[in-house]
Amino acid sequence: MSRDQRRRIALVGAGARAEMFVRAITEDHARTTTLVALADVNQARMDAHNRWLKTPVPTYPAEALKDLIAAERVDEVIVTSMDSTHAGHMVTALDAGCDVITEKPMTVDAESARRILDAQKRSGKRVQVTFNYRYNPVHEMVRTLLAGGEIGEIGSVHFEWLLDVRHGADYFRRWHRDKANSGGLLVHKSGHHFDLVNWWLGAAPEEVYASGRLFFYGENGRRHGYARDYDRVHGSPAAQGDPFALDLAANDRLRELYLDAESEDGYLRDRNVFAPGITIEDDLSVLVRYDTGARMTYHLTAYAPWEGYRLMVNGSKGRLELEVVESDHVSPAAAGELKGAAVHGIEAAPEQGGVTLTIRPFWAPPYAVELQPHRREGHGGADHRMTAVLLGGQTDPMNRSATARDGALALLTGLAANRSLQTAEPVRVADLLDLN
Numbered sequence: 001m002s003r004d005q006r007r008r009i010a011l012v013g014a015g016a017r018a019e020m021f022v023r024a025i026t027e028d029h030a031r032t033t034t035l036v037a038l039a040d041v042n043q044a045r046m047d048a049h050n051r052w053l054k055t056p057v058p059t060y061p062a063e064a065l066k067d068l069i070a071a072e073r074v075d076e077v078i079v080t081s082m083d084s085t086h087a088g089h090m091v092t093a094l095d096a097g098c099d100v101i102t103e104k105p106m107t108v109d110a111e112s113a114r115r116i117l118d119a120q121k122r123s124g125k126r127v128q129v130t131f132n133y134r135y136n137p138v139h140e141m142v143r144t145l146l147a148g149g150e151i152g153e154i155g156s157v158h159f160e161w162l163l164d165v166r167h168g169a170d171y172f173r174r175w176h177r178d179k180a181n182s183g184g185l186l187v188h189k190s191g192h193h194f195d196l197v198n199w200w201l202g203a204a205p206e207e208v209y210a211s212g213r214l215f216f217y218g219e220n221g222r223r224h225g226y227a228r229d230y231d232r233v234h235g236s237p238a239a240q241g242d243p244f245a246l247d248l249a250a251n252d253r254l255r256e257l258y259l260d261a262e263s264e265d266g267y268l269r270d271r272n273v274f275a276p277g278i279t280i281e282d283d284l285s286v287l288v289r290y291d292t293g294a295r296m297t298y299h300l301t302a303y304a305p306w307e308g309y310r311l312m313v314n315g316s317k318g319r320l321e322l323e324v325v326e327s328d329h330v331s332p333a334a335a336g337e338l339k340g341a342a343v344h345g346i347e348a349a350p351e352q353g354g355v356t357l358t359i360r361p362f363w364a365p366p367y368a369v370e371l372q373p374h375r376r377e378g379h380g381g382a383d384h385r386m387t388a389v390l391l392g393g394q395t396d397p398m399n400r401s402a403t404a405r406d407g408a409l410a411l412l413t414g415l416a417a418n419r420s421l422q423t424a425e426p427v428r429v430a431d432l433l434d435l436n
Contacts, residue, residue, distance in 0.1 A: 095122075
């Protein structure tokens with residue numbers, strides 16, 4: 001492909017998550033794509049990305065996305081901004097004739113999901129939602145086994161997801177702590193998991209019931225004895241030695257993206273996880289009924305000592321059991337880092353992980369399914385595999401690329417669960433947004 005035939009891509013939302021896409025466009029898939037512009041509400045963040053790029057690109061205010069698309073002759077827009085802003089950027093891009101790749105969740109409410117679906121329909125352009133966990137080889141194997149009838153017709157699913165006190169805590173120190181911005185963990189984080197179940201089962205959610213609370217973090221969590229008296233970490237003596245404190249100044253990338261950019265918009269990336277103002281939950285239970293008749297019980301814990309998940313699927317011919325340990329504990333040396341971040345340039349060696357996948361058929365011994373060696377980087381190698389499909393033109397025989405409808409289905413499970421938290425009643429998904 002010649003240089004002038006490459007897809008011209010603009011990226012809106014220049015925070016940390018943008019780094020994966022910028023690297024994929026400008027390095028991994030430079031033969032097929034070219035980054036032509038950045039847009040954000042904060043110029044300092046865009047300037048940081050340009051300092052890291054070999055060839056800086058034009059920058060625009062986020063509200064000037066329509067002008068950017070016209071001026072830079074954009075083919076595709078990647079949206080990695082704050083969740084509550086996704087819909088506006090996506091609709092602008094679609095109506096301007098661009099394809100869209102968006103970070104999950106696609107948006108944070110049913111009304112904006114309808115706006116996206118309507119814009120996609122009238123424009124005829126493509127929307128892809130980056131549910132990267134579909135691209136994890138382990139999850140591909142689960143889909144293959146279930147779709148192949150290895151355990152027969154699926155009756156029920158139990159899915160437990162654990163975020164450890166390093167990764168889980170990070171949602172409570174940044175913009176995600178406000179449900180208006182993120183939709184809460186049932187939308188922002190669990191949307192990944194709900195999409196996996198939809199994909200694995202080939203099913204759509206019909207009814208959802210949920211119960212949850214803010215148990216560990218926030219003001220009420222002070223009773224557990226971990227809280228220190230400070231609002232944000234930077235410049236706070238009380239934060240020294242706090243395992244829940246994120247030191248932005250100690251990480252060059254975070255310092256440039258956030259600490260050095262604060263003067264423009266006042267956004268604080270290092271809030272105290274036990275400070276007031278948190279409106280999301282950290283301990284959540286969900287019951288889902290699907291259109292196939294299957295049921296799922298799901299639990300998310302955001303303050304666990306280890307990180308990973310357990311999946312149990314019961315079928316008419318047996319049972320599938322998956323356990324993934326992403327980190328078996330949080331090393332004290334890495335407690336204040338982000339998940340996967342290096343400590344002084346060296347990974348925290350004491351933390352271990354692994355995967356086991358077992359089939360338990362009726363009237364026969366259980367057997368382990370052979371898997372590729374466990375990888376801890378990039379969501380088990382999924383990020384690299386996903387960008388190869390979305391940006392590199394790699395074929396996708398498993399049809400892993402999620403559409404706008406897929407994004408809406410995952411979102412609606414979380415939105416219905418949030419509604420159920422408010423009403424203490426089961427919620428019909430179609431009452432929020434009918435996709436038929």
